[in-house]
Amino acid sequence: MAGELGKYKLCVSARSTDKAILKRAQDGGIVTQLFKFALEEGIIDGAIVAGPGDEPWRPRPFIATTVEELMTSSGTKYNISPQVSWIKEATRSFGLDKIGIVGTPCQMQAVRKGQLYPVGLRDVDDKIKLAIGIFCMENFSYQSIKQLVEDHAAMKMEAVRKMEIGKGKFWVYGQRGQVVQLPLKVTHKYEQPGCHVCLDYVANLADVSTGSVGSPDGWSTVFVRTRNGDDIWSKAIAAGCFETKPIEQVKPGLELVTKLATEKITKNQKTVEERAKFGVNKALRNPYLGPK
Amino acid sequence: MADKITVGHVHMSGCTGCLVSLADNYGGLLTILDKYADLVYGLTLADVRHIPKMDVALVEGSVCIQDKLSVQEIKETREKAAVVVAVGGCACYGNITRFARGGQPNQPQHESYLPIGDLIKVDVYIPGCAPCPQLIRNVCVMAYLLLKGNKDQQELAKKYLAPLMQLAERGTEACGCDLMYDVVNQGLCMGCGSCAAACPVRAITHEYGKPNVNREMCIKCGACYAQCPRSFFNFDVVPEFEAIMDAIGAALK
Numbered sequence: 051m052a053g054e055l056g057k058y059k060l061c062v063s064a065r066s067t068d069k070a071i072l073k074r075a076q077d078g079g080i081v082t083q084l085f086k087f088a089l090e091e092g093i094i095d096g097a098i099v100a101g102p103g104d105e106p107w108r109p110r111p112f113i114a115t116t117v118e119e120l121m122t123s124s125g126t127k128y129n130i131s132p133q134v135s136w137i138k139e140a141t142r143s144f145g146l147d148k149i150g151i152v153g154t155p156c157q158m159q160a161v162r163k164g165q166l167y168p169v170g171l172r173d174v175d176d177k178i179k180l181a182i183g184i185f186c187m188e189n190f191s192y193q194s195i196k197q198l199v200e201d202h203a204a205m206k207m208e209a210v211r212k213m214e215i216g217k218g219k220f221w222v223y224g225q226r227g228q229v230v231q232l233p234l235k236v237t238h239k240y241e242q243p244g245c246h247v248c249l250d251y252v253a254n255l256a257d258v259s260t261g262s263v264g265s266p267d268g269w270s271t272v273f274v275r276t277r278n279g280d281d282i283w284s285k286a287i288a289a290g291c292f293e294t295k296p297i298e299q300v301k302p303g304l305e306l307v308t309k310l311a312t313e314k315i316t317k318n319q320k321t322v323e324e325r326a327k328f329g330v331n332k333a334l335r336n337p338y339l340g341p342k
Numbered sequence: 343m344a345d346k347i348t349v350g351h352v353h354m355s356g357c358t359g360c361l362v363s364l365a366d367n368y369g370g371l372l373t374i375l376d377k378y379a380d381l382v383y384g385l386t387l388a389d390v391r392h393i394p395k396m397d398v399a400l401v402e403g404s405v406c407i408q409d410k411l412s413v414q415e416i417k418e419t420r421e422k423a424a425v426v427v428a429v430g431g432c433a434c435y436g437n438i439t440r441f442a443r444g445g446q447p448n449q450p451q452h453e454s455y456l457p458i459g460d461l462i463k464v465d466v467y468i469p470g471c472a473p474c475p476q477l478i479r480n481v482c483v484m485a486y487l488l489l490k491g492n493k494d495q496q497e498l499a500k501k502y503l504a505p506l507m508q509l510a511e512r513g514t515e516a517c518g519c520d521l522m523y524d525v526v527n528q529g530l531c532m533g534c535g536s537c538a539a540a541c542p543v544r545a546i547t548h549e550y551g552k553p554n555v556n557r558e559m560c561i562k563c564g565a566c567y568a569q570c571p572r573s574f575f576n577f578d579v580v581p582e583f584e585a586i587m588d589a590i591g592a593a594l595k
Contacts (some may be wrong), residue, residue: 056581111535132549135535153534158533160571162583167505168474170540172363175389175476175587189532192550242551244532244572255581276584335528340508341567341574 183253185261
């Protein structure tokens with residue numbers, strides 16, 4: 051594994067220059083803005099995003115082929131959207147030749163495994179044109195997030211304007227301006243177990259990865275990782291899509307990103323090791339050792 | 343070219359869909375045959391009656407044990423080939439032939455179909471129905487690098503093929519239930535959706551972020567489990583996706 055932050059060509063703090071995007075964005079509106087640019091330039095002809103699902107704050111993978119559709123999906127929903135499930139369908143029912151996809155680090159791992167080992171992903175490997183990864187400490191099931199919001203934070207799901215994890219707390223912002231904060235100690239037990247073996251915090255395998263950590267409020271930290279990501283990012287910069295600051299000049303900067311990445315990976319590496327002696331001479335599976 | 347590897351396509355009880363998948367590499371297949379591999383055996387493509395000695399046998403289909411010739415040929419394949427690759431769900435896991443009941447024309451006594459791994463040792467698995475053309479291509483390129491490449495290329499090929507070899511060791515049974523037994527029940531599923539994308543019969547949906555398998559629809563091809571990033575994920579290969587895809591692309595130019 052390349053260091054805890056993965057390989058990258060460039061790291062900056064950035065935010066969209068589009069007021070409409072910033073208004074709805076979780077932080078700097080990086081994902082929405084970059085997909086918007088890629089759609090408009092024909093770099094992608096659709097993007098698999100986390101769109102609104104059947105219940106409030108329950109996302110579902112959604113294929114946005116227009117900027118209007120894209121805009122309905124901005125903002126973070128802290129529960130599972132199986133993004134990769136549509137990746138083959140996107141090339142078939144939706145007829146996309148150039149796919150964009152946004153997802154968590156594990157979903158970026160799935161995309162790259164799918165390109166190198168396309169067991170059931172016929173004709174997909176060369177159609178993924180922009181994979182954007184988001185920083186992720188852990189994810190929750192819908193029932194978990196509902197429990198946190200409705201029980202612990204005593205707010206109705208439909209009354210929530212924004213959810214956020216930052217500054218060591220889980221924040222729930224209501225439509226009427228109320229704010230509830232929960233210590234992460236409360237949220238930990240609701241985490242999805244599958245996240246506890248994950249060894250990636252900043253989506254090391256994405257073309258471009260982004261998240262709030264490391265940058266000031268309203269800005270996002272951005273890692274540009276692949277040749278392809280670099281190409282699209284520089285075009286977007288040239289087109290004036292983003293305002294950027296060198297990461298060295300913002301607070302809290304890369305130091306915090308590195309700290310959190312190290313914490314996550316160290317903790318989860320320990321979990322992986324503990325699984326090897328979980329029972330009495332009985333191990334739980336370790337996916338990093340093979341499929342057996 | 344003298345340093346090509348020799349490859350054969352051995353056709354057991356399968357629908358020829360795997361062979362079509364191989365052919366669906368179009369220009370890529372021609373490049374492979376031009377530069378890297380001689381096709382020394384193949385019922386539909388090479389005019390050769392008996393299974394010759396070869397480096398790599400790509401076996402399609404399961405073995406009907408009531409058909410003496412099939413049984414003889416799969417054993418012969420093991421003797422004659424250095425590397426046996428089970429191509430597709432039938433060769434790996436029985437797949438749709440698991441559901442054969444006998445009574446069909448032309449030979450009603452044909453009712454027992456076994457994955458080739460139940461009769462011979464298999465080295466590499468390419469699951470799926472049909473197997474993906476790009477995975478067959480990648481395995482062909484890696485097999486070439488393993489047998490004819492320089493030291494670095496051999497190392498890469500070994501690392502790349504390792505999980506597909508481990509799948510072969512894992513056994514000859516597959517089902518959508520593997521997702522429950524070996525991923526969800528093991529506390530490993532994180533809801534990425536790879537399994538649903540890989541399923542050729544759309545038997546998998548996601549309920550609240552976890553796979554839900556319609557087992558009546560499942561054809562037991564093994565694609566979902568093999569595609570899952572929590573069945574295997576090799577940190578010495580996948581993070582190098584950019585370089586590896588470049589290399590495969592360049593090899594096929």
